[in-house]
Amino acid sequence: MSPYSHGMRLRMGFTGRPPQVIDFCMGRDESLFPQVLVAVLKRLDAVEETSPSEAIDAAFPWVGTRPDLSVHLRDLLQ
Numbered sequence: 556m557s558p559y560s561h562g563m564r565l566r567m568g569f570t571g572r573p574p575q576v577i578d579f580c581m582g583r584d585e586s587l588f589p590q591v592l593v594a595v596l597k598r599l600d601a602v603e604e605t606s607p608s609e610a611i612d613a614a615f616p617w618v619g620t621r622p623d624l625s626v627h628l629r630d631l632l633q
Contacts, residue, residue, distance in 0.1 A: 556581075556588065563588055565595065567611075576608045577615075579622035591624070594631050 557564045562583040568574035581591050598614040612618050616630035624631070 556592065565591060576611045577622070579624065581624060587624075587628075590632060591628075598631075 557566055559580075561580055563581045563585075565577060565579055565581055566574035567577035577595065581588055595615075599611070602611055602614050615622070616627045617623065
């Protein structure tokens, strides 16, 4: 999780490099941060650690598109 000018971002990648798979804005509503983080971790639990980025992306409701919590939040939290 990384703070930035429009709120908080959730990112996944290698330290010191741009995120490769997960990089999206969670906004400013701090009450959502733990819910979103737990939902993402639960989905990642089913993905092998050595999986390619496409397999990781496929675990999320935004597969093949840009993550947008105003569109995908409900599906992510289910």
